[in-house]
Amino acid sequence: AQSVAQPEDQVNVAEGNPLTVKCTYSVSGNPYLFWYVQYPNRGLQFLLKYITGDNLVKGSYGFEAEFNKSQTSFHLKKPSALVSDSALYFCAVRDINPGNNRLAFGKGNQVVVIP
């Protein structure tokens, strides 16, 4: 079974400070990893993904994430947070096994960027 843990319910950060949203995962094989963001009354928007290759992945809006296989983590980072980054962030994992096609999501982290 595959699963994602996002240990913090809410992340508060001052505008301009670095933002980190934590994610750890569990899969039986090798993972495909994703970050999505959800604004109020909106669907999930794709931010970035790790499939293979470089462990540091760069995505939309200045976000990046680092895949760490030994720690089974895929933390989302942004060097300088903006107030507009305030939203709900979801980490998701899928096993690369072609017979497994569903994404398993974490419960989400509410990010609040304080002006």
Added chain:
Amino acid sequence: DTGVSQDPRHKITKRGQNVTFRCDPISEHNRLYWYRQTLGQGPEFLTYFQNEAQLEKSRLLSDRFSAERPKGSFSTLEIQRTEQGDSAMYLCASSFRVSTHAETEAFFGQGTRLTVV
């Protein structure tokens, strides 16, 4: 608009009634997924289609839930005899599977919020 479209955006229904939601995926996408999201939780997988074939439906919550994608384009999700516990956001997503190990990320619609009273 070339994104994933869901209709309606909101649905209020009385307990025991049937409801049907529609999803129009991105036109060239061959995979279509349904998820359910309740307050404070991440999306939960329900079922998915490869073209018109429903390849996994074991995660549908009960036999009151069914989904179709008759021509491999739009899809419908039906809930029969709705219960208050069915109240949630129902999300549709689509992707393009190029080969066994190559698939684009999933693109999500804005969801249909169901309230059962």
